[in-house]
Structure formats: structure tokens, C-alpha cells
Amino acid sequence: MTNSQAANSSVNSVPFGAFEYFPDNLEWSTQMLRLFSYCYVRGADFSEVHSVAKALPVGDDAAWQAGFSKLAHSIEADARESAAGGHDITARDAFLRATIYHRISGQLADISGASEVAPGLEDSVRCFLEAARRMKPAFVPVEVPFQGASLPGYLCVPDVADGTQLPAVIDFGGIDAWAEEQYFKIGAALAERGYAVLLLNGPGQGAAKMRGIYGSYDFEVAAAAAVDYLEGLVEVDANRIGLIGSSLGGYFAARAAAFEPRLRATVIWGAMNGIDPRVFDEKAASGRRGSRIRQLERFLGVEGREALIEHARKFQLGPDVMGNVSAPVLVMHGESDALVPVSDARAVYDDIKHPDKALKLYPAGTPGCAHCQLDALAIAQRDICDWLDDQLKP
Template sequence: MDVVFKDTQFSFQTLRLLGAAALGQTDVGECLATARRIDEGNFESWTNAWLATAQRIHASAERCARAGRTVSAREAYMRAASYYRAAEFFLHENPADPRIREYYTANMECFRQAIERLPQPPEPARIPYLETTLPGWFYKAEANGYPQATLLLQTGFDGSIEELHGHAVAATKRGMNCLTFEGPGQGQVIRFQGLPFRPDWEFVVEAVVDYALTRPEVDPQRIALEGISFGGYLAPRAAAFESRLAACIANGGVFDFMGSKLPADIPRAEFVAWLKAHKASYNDEAKVIMANDTDARWGLANGMFTFHAESPADWMLKAMDYELSNVAGQIACPMLVIDGEEEHAFPGQAQRLYDALQCPKTFMLFTRNEGAGDHCQVGAPLLAQQRIYDWLQETLQNERVA
């Protein structure tokens, strides 16, 4: 769905922000007015425009807070957080750019100020992981009585824990707890702890499940995991090893992270061998492509940033480890695999994942006609929540009966 821009990446990120208005995390008019000030394809123009909007709405939130207008302050802080994240989004070509931490910190602080003003705010969680902790927020179910079904919710390649807020609230309205979290390579963990992505994501989810089971609100028989975007690889990978999951959602499904980017006429092992022997020429070609393609420029820069790769070739070699051919058949819990009619990030990957599964499975397609065919249904979050969480409620109810 083209929105404001012809550039695919700029259009998608604008739609992503517009869709968040349905969840109270942006406002349509603010997004459109900001987008119209941006020079198409210009990363600095994008950053400056969203920063100006973030700072303006942040200042409004502060004025409302000083005046004791709790609701107005909460809503403005929440929108400012989203706009600070947007301002930071295209900065990863230079990992040392101080604006990365500055704008991301502003996002985190505004989000904290917003949720502290909720009638029932989520609780901050520090999830023990190796020699450190992972960040999380625990949202208690609106339904009475304990323990309840619990959704573990994570983002993917470029999202944040703050962006998950609207989905977490939707889960609680349906009688489920929700624990949002970030792992290595994501959000705060890559920016402030310096931990890059790891392909064996089961070790991350093991820590999250361990933490969830310490909470009396959680029914240990009804724990589900949802991964969004690249999380559509990470969640199934974890589910192949984590037997305590009662259900898993891949939104959208990813069987092979690099699958759609590999040469179709060269066997995988042969391509890897070629790439190892020709890193310099691959890097030179990647730089030419990045100079003329916004998608490639952002994707390669963010990949190197979140994987701690030194070059495009190094990132490609690291990313080749993220595929499920040897483990998809091990998944035992019910799986929901989601695809979009206009999926641009991982075309064909959801079907490959679905076909490889041997567990109880459901394939859910969102379409252009519904306004939901884009990657992760960013333009139609309410419809997505309805269909996805209705499936999850039914599945977890059946698991409890079984």
C-alpha cells in the first residue's frame, strides 16, 4: 500500500506510524503533516522531520503533566515516544552516531511517563539472562482470577518493546496476561547492552519462560509465544526446543531469513563458499546498490548494526544461519503462521514454514482488499488483533481442556 511516498521503505514506515494511531500511539494528522515535510529517500530529512514533531508533542506532554492533566499528558507522551523512535530509525549506518542513544532514550522516557499514567500500568520486568538481564513489561489480564493464559510477545529485526504496547493491551482485554520483551539484537539490548542477534533463540525464550513461571498470575499450561516480523523466525526457532509453550504465532512466518535474497540458480552451500572467497567484491557491489536503493541501504545498515557485522558480506554470512530446515519438524505446539498478500520483506517464507511443520497448524492470510495485506498488517492492527488473538484464545482454551 503506497502512502505519501513512492519509495517503498519510506511508504511502509509511514504506514506503520499511521496504523499505530488506531492503538493510541500516534495521530493521523501529525503523521501526514510530518511526512509531507520529508524529502523522499533522504534519511536526514526523515530524521529531522520526525524529531521536530517528537519534540513538539513532548513539550505539550510536559505542559499537560505540570498542569495535572493526566490523560492529556499520557496521550501526548505516548505519541512523542513513537515519533522519537521514528526519528532514530534510519541512523544505523553509523553505529557511533550519538543521536541513536539520545533519541532512543527519549522514546523510552516518554513511554515510561505515558504508561505510569495508565489506570492499570504494566509492571517493568528485568528478565535474568546469562550474566545480565533483558527488559520486559508485564501486563496483567483484565479478567478476574488467577492464574491466566499468558502471551509472550516480541518484535523482530527493527521493532521495539514500546511498539508492542497496543498489542499487549489487546491481549489483556481478551483475558490474557502479556509479557513483552526484547532480546539480543533488539531495542534497548543492542543499543545499551551491546548484545547482537543470535540464531539459537531458544536460549532467549527459555529465560523469558523461566521468568514468566515465577509470577503467580501465569497459568503454566497456557503460555504462548508470538514473534512479529523477523520474530516470525525467532519464535518458531524457540518453539522447536521450548516444550513449555502451548502455542506459537509467527507474524509473519519466516522459514529462511535470507531465502528471498539468495541467488535462485546457485545451491546454498555453493553461494556461501563463493561469498567467503569474494567478500571484497560483494561489499563493493553492495555499496553501489545501497547508494541507489533505500531498502537495501537501510536493510544492510540495520543488519550490520544489530548483528555486529563489519561489512555487508559479514552480515550476509551471519544471517545465513537463521533458517529452520533442520528444526521446523521438531515443533510440537499448535502454530499459527501468518502471511500478507502484499508481503514485501519475506515473500513466500510463510508458506515454506507452514509446509515444513508437522504439528497442529493454521495458515492465516491477510489481504490487500482488507487493508491488511502489508508486512505484519501494520495498516490494520485492530483487524489483525481480532483474528490473531481470537485464534489464540480458542487454541489455549482447547489446550486447557485437553
């Protein structure tokens, strides 16, 4: 039995609520939603994705990897041909799709070891760099000083008149996030609306993890480093800095909102009230659940049940944390989230005592009901960007 098949023997009891490309496989359907959602932002093409997915033996993770890796290399070759012919916009768009196809090809790989990297990710970064240098405005690789080292990411500063200062937004993803993918989820939408955008690999994420900078419960330290960096840019208005965190990044964003007072607005995109130590019971070693636990080990840079439990006890929010929030917060959550129950969103929202708070729930069966609105990126971008406009633009 493959990892994905095993996952379906213990599927979350919450109805999926969104389009199921593979009705008998929650994990595969979730990843297909991810791909179809990126069609909205030129990160994928429906026909290209369907041409691969329709021929896959459902639940065969190795076939998934091979199929989407082949597609990624084919689209990357098209991009290089266009670039060689001087067709930079065509090349940019193809490199963007190759970025996502390389990324998704290794999404279901069950890898082990703290330093291991999922197949396709380094190819994905390479393709994004090719696309980024053809963008206007460009997303430029940057290093944010952090605890004697630095966190890698990308900065985009839209063109402005001399002396004009822009509102800025820091964006982090979740446990398996790479800053490159955040461009598609929200980065490009923010830049188009005139924000300076910092897409960052936080501790335990992407290239930061590859450098040995592992995740920790006190994410506000990384958020503070990001704010410090933005405050040093002459183009940025230090009094109009916001932050977005999605998936496990929703927990990060909550910590940042509670302990980084320089943030003027925070979006918790998929709330998470903490990590329940009980998930690391003796039956958790196999199947997709076991794969996610090994993913958490890589994120934290630890191995073993006892070490995970020790960390999990620190990954908790509650009123003692959220009672410190001092600026507006938007909490967003899908009622059919198969990874984190909607009760977490309600608990996080209720624990915030600041009067300027909003809770946006997406009912089951409607666009946005899946985890972090994977099924409706257009809806998520609308709700996030309009709310940030109201908070950060004069």
C-alpha cells in the first residue's frame, strides 16, 4: 500500500467540501486543487496538469513524481527555447509554470533525514530565479540578517516617485513552504497593488532549513528580523508594515501579531492554535501521518517522539499569547479544512482581545472551504488584499 492509500484509511472526518479530482484520495485531490488554483496566477495550465493526472495510477506516489517531473522539464525546455529567441515574457511565463510543476512533483515524496530535500525543489528554485529576473517589477533575491546568519527570500519594490514611501507586507508560508511558491499565493497580487513585498524563508523553511536554520515556536524573532530589514529601506513606510502567514504560517502570524508591536496589520491565513502532543502516539509511524511527522522532524531539526513532544508543548497559543495582540488581525479559515479544524480559528479569534479583529469563515461546499483556500485563490487574494488596503493604505 502506498503512502497516499494509507492516508485514506484515516481521512479527517470533516467533509472535503471542494472539488475532488480523485474522489477516493484526499491527499492527491488536495494537491490537484493546489495546481488548479495556480492556473489563476499563471503558475499552471489546466490542460497540462490534466494531461498528466488523468493517466496516473491513483495512489502511486512514484508515478506522480515521475509524471509531473517530466512535465516540469518539458515546460522548462520550452522556456529556455523562448528565452534563446529573445521572447522574455513567454519565457517568464513558462519558467513560472515549470517552477510549480517541479515543486509539486516532489510534494508526495516520503523523504527522511533532517537535511533531505524533496525531489524537484532545487529545480523549482532555479526556474523561479529565471522567471523573477524577467519580471517588472522584479522579485530580487535578498538576505535578511537573523541571529548571526541570514534568512533568504525575495524583495519586490514597485516603482515609485522619489521620496514616496510604500506600505510593505511580509509573507511566510507553512511547514513545507518555500518563498518561491509564496509569489503565486499572494506575492504577485500584493506587488500589483503597490505594496513592497518581502517573501521570506523563515526558520525551518526552504533554503533557510537547508542552511541548518530550523523552526521554533517563537516565530516572532524571525518576524522582528523581517521588520528590522524593511525599516532599513528608504522606500518603505515603517509605520505601515503588515504580515501574512499561511498554513503553519498561520500559527507564526499569530505569534508575530502578539509579540511584534511594530506590525500594523496581520493576516492569519489558516489558523492553528498549536500542536497537540498526542499526535505523536505509537501508531503514528506509518502512512501519510508518519510522513507528516517526519516532515515536522525536518522542520524542527530533531528526531524521535520525545523530542517532538517537547517542542509541541511550546507550540501553543491561547489567551496568554493572543491577549498581547496590539493591532488589527484578520483570521481566515475554511470549514472543510482537512488538516486543521475550524475550531482552531474560532479559538484563536476569541482569544484576541484587540477590538479590531475579523473572522472570515468559508462554509463547506463554497469557494474557499478547503485548507488555506487552496480551492479558491482568487477569493483568498480578494479578501486578504482588500482588508490590507483598508488597514495599511491612507
